[in-house]
Amino acid sequence: MGSLTLENIRKSFGSVEVLKGIDLDVRDGEFVIFVGPSGCGKSTLLRVIAGLEDATSGKVLIDGQPVDNVPPAKRGIAMVFQSYALYPHLNARDNMGLGLKQAGRPREEIKARVATASKMLGLDEYLDRRPAELSGGQRQRVAIGRAIVRNPKLFLFDEPLSNLDAALRVNTRLEIAKLHRELKATMIYVTHDQVEAMTLANRIVILNAGRVEQIGTPMDLYNRPANLFVAGFIGSPKMNFIEAERLGESGASTLGVRPEHITVDPASGDWKGIVLHVEHLGADTILYLDTEKAGLITARLFGEHQFAPDDILFATPQRQRIYRFDSEGKVVA
Numbered sequence: 001m002g003s004l005t006l007e008n009i010r011k012s013f014g015s016v017e018v019l020k021g022i023d024l025d026v027r028d029g030e031f032v033i034f035v036g037p038s039g040c041g042k043s044t045l046l047r048v049i050a051g052l053e054d055a056t057s058g059k060v061l062i063d064g065q066p067v068d069n070v071p072p073a074k075r076g077i078a079m080v081f082q083s084y085a086l087y088p089h090l091n092a093r094d095n096m097g098l099g100l101k102q103a104g105r106p107r108e109e110i111k112a113r114v115a116t117a118s119k120m121l122g123l124d125e126y127l128d129r130r131p132a133e134l135s136g137g138q139r140q141r142v143a144i145g146r147a148i149v150r151n152p153k154l155f156l157f158d159e160p161l162s163n164l165d166a167a168l169r170v171n172t173r174l175e176i177a178k179l180h181r182e183l184k185a186t187m188i189y190v191t192h193d194q195v196e197a198m199t200l201a202n203r204i205v206i207l208n209a210g211r212v213e214q215i216g217t218p219m220d221l222y223n224r225p226a227n228l229f230v231a232g233f234i235g236s237p238k239m240n241f242i243e244a245e246r247l248g249e250s251g252a253s254t255l256g257v258r259p260e261h262i263t264v265d266p267a268s269g270d271w272k273g274i275v276l277h278v279e280h281l282g283a284d285t286i287l288y289l290d291t292e293k294a295g296l297i298t299a300r301l302f303g304e305h306q307f308a309p310d311d312i313l314f315a316t317p318q319r320q321r322i323y324r325f326d327s328e329g330k331v332v333a
Contacts, residue, residue: 004049031180037208082162086139097114136164176200199218257323262316271315
């Protein structure tokens with residue numbers, strides 16, 4: 001079992017309130033990701049769950065039991081850090097088994113658990129190497145293996161891929177997704193990268209300035225954002241926001257349309273504009289258009305298109321995919 005409940009978690013550092021009343025229920029076996037901009041409180045919240053920080057008020061429950069006064073080592077959690085935190089003088093095998101050794105587990109049990117984790121992570125040929133002899137991706141896998149051997153109730157990941165290059169991030173992301181399926185373990189994961197959140201999570205918790213903006217599945221957040229912040233945070237390129245009065249729309253303050261929900265045509269359409277810049281990405285073409293009615297907008301087209309700066313194009317949004325927001329940034333039904 002590995003359920004987690006947070007009840008009105010608040011955390012202040014002096015006069016600065018970093019967490020402002022967080023409520024959350026994580027089911028056993030769920031993969032939940034905290035995402036948000038820098039300084040939103042996501043890493044602080046993870047550290048409160050781990051017991052590395054004390055909440056100013058509120059309760060943390062693991063499997064229904066309060067753990068606010070339980071030290072980190074007794075909470076049944078394992079944490080994977082951004083910095084790997086490996087001992088440089090130990091090889092990969094000993095780094096993975098050190099926690100069990102310190103806990104006094106039998107040598108054969110340690111050997112068996114390390115072997116299982118190593119096979120799962122493809123580390124068998126690297127077990128005798130020290131961290132300096134490993135790549136960044138291999139070091140991160142060793143750090144993940146160290147967590148696996150403890151057989152924890154909760155896995156906590158604090159931006160584990162941010163030190164890796166783009167290719168390694170993709171590979172390690174696939175390994176973490178596979179690991180979750182195999183272990184069926186509860187995982188709480190912090191990242192600022194919405195792509196990681198969208199591709200890994202069962203549910204995403206979007207944080208902003210110490211508060212929860214919305215909780216939902218990746219596609220819930222993409223298709224049904226609760227407010228301007230969520231709508232602008234989820235999706236790449238980000239959603240276009242247009243002042244409603246520019247388009248003569250009533251009953252809303254701001255209109256939103258995602259770049260992939262805009263079509264362009266050289267001959268006719270709703271918004272006439274001039275191409276400012278084109279990004280040719282192979283699978284996609286991203287256009288930045290300065291339109292007469294809607295202002296500067298971004299359009300994402302599937303495939304390769306031979307448009308160029310200074311071309312005149314007409315952009316047309318999919319009417320059924322336009323979002324409407326009131327003056328406070330909330331979605332208007």
